[in-house]
Amino acid sequence: MPPIPILCRSWCGYSGGVISGAAGRRMRQATTLFSGLLLALLGAGAAAAATAEPTQEPQGHFLRPTTLVGKIVDYELSYTHAPDREVIFPDSTAEFKPFEYVGKTFYPTRTRGGQSLDRSVYHLRTFALDSVQSLSLPVTLLQGNDTLTVRSTTATVRLQRTAAATATGAEAPVLRQNTTPLPVPTQFNYPYWLAGAGLLGLLLVSLFLGFRRHLRKRYQRYRLRKNHVYFLAQYARHIERFTLSRSLTNMERAITLWKNYLTGLEDNTISSLTTREIVAHYENDHDVKTALHITDRVIYGNQFSEEEAETDMAFELLRNFAERRYDLVAASLRA
Structure with a gap:
């Protein structure tokens, strides 16, 4: 172990020669103990670093390459991890911009070959007008009393436009104004009628109690x-x-x-x-x-x-x- 005597000499302030006898034995024992503690600390740090870092990042992708404004598009989020790892997927309170959360379909954890797979499909819609829109969701890993947030791979979807594109430099089409009111079918106003019926019933009950x-x-x-x-x-x-x-x-x-x-x-x-x-x-x-x-x-x-x-x-x-x-x-x- 060449580095240990060097570390020992540097630590003890000795610059040359060899110490013999009882002093040398005590020096060698101290050197051995210090080297063991140093190796244990280095090994624990490496193990903690290996535990803190996930082996694989969550995968996210849209189930369709294109979508329309206001139309629901499905986004699948999956994560493969060790069976003993606790994983939390985002819920409806997560940040989905530029998309809006509509619903979610989750699947139970499936374990095969020593690896567990968690998968969930989010039902989203967008009203943004960007041609390409991307999304990356965070996955939370529980590690004792601590948590680690890992973002998924970025998934993109193209916005399919329904209006014909205009040529470069062309003037915008002139909008035609139409302020003619359209007929609206009459609907039964249930809240007002229910409120009126309630007041009438209250009045009748009051009259009955007063003139019973x-x-x-x-x-x-x-x-x-x-x-x-x-x-x-x-x-x-x-x-x-x-x-x-x-x-x-x-x-x-x-x-x-x-x-x-x-x-x-x-x-x-x-x-x-x-x-x-x-x-x-x-x-x-x-x-x-x-x-x-x-x-x-x-x-x-x-x-x-x-x-x-x-x-x-x-x-x-x-x-x-x-x-x-x-x-x-x-x-x-x-x-």
Whole structure:
């Protein structure tokens, strides 16, 4: 090892001669240790330099040699590396100028023969008017707590022009002015209509909440009047049929209709009560007591009066009583 004694002599300040004995042995040991440390440092530096530098740069190219303004063109970025290396490809936030990012199609890592291949296709478009446009994207390599950015090879694409080229020195064509407005089809304005419908619904809800009690009473009065008119019509029909046929069935139907109407009108249970219980319920009302006694004698005793005035009076008394009870309920709703 010729360089080591020279380094040692330079380091120790010795300019000639040979040191022997214990001093020489200590000198040789120190020289050996220093040489080992120096070689280790040089080897570590070379290994770190080899690790920091990628073995191959990323490859980028356009899948078509030409493109049009605003038309999507695909750019493929690939990188071959060691399987244990962590690689990050650029995303939509990267710098794609003069191109605009539209989308991306990525492929899973493929490893063959001790080499891994990462590949991704970027969908881009351009509105620049340069005849030749180039792009180079960065690839990030993770190395422990540090990162290394490596740019791909530069890829170019030619812009295909659709307008005919003019001769050198020729005047530009004269533009024709046309300011005539073109008809535009009318479209339904959904946002305004939805906003209007929302405001109308809010107004209706506010009115309902503010006048809920009044509206409920008004609706109850409407249903009460409608049911009363229906009762009077049906009651008159049963009486007419009884008058023509003198059939007890028609009389029973008229009395049952009267009981059911009062049950719904006053929310009671007189439809299931006997005549005595109904009279007691209405506190021995003269009209109810008289009419029901007449109808019971006719229906259950089969005792027809020679004159029809008695049965007609019974029907009339029951109708008048129903009219009075209706007026009481309607007055309570108007209060």
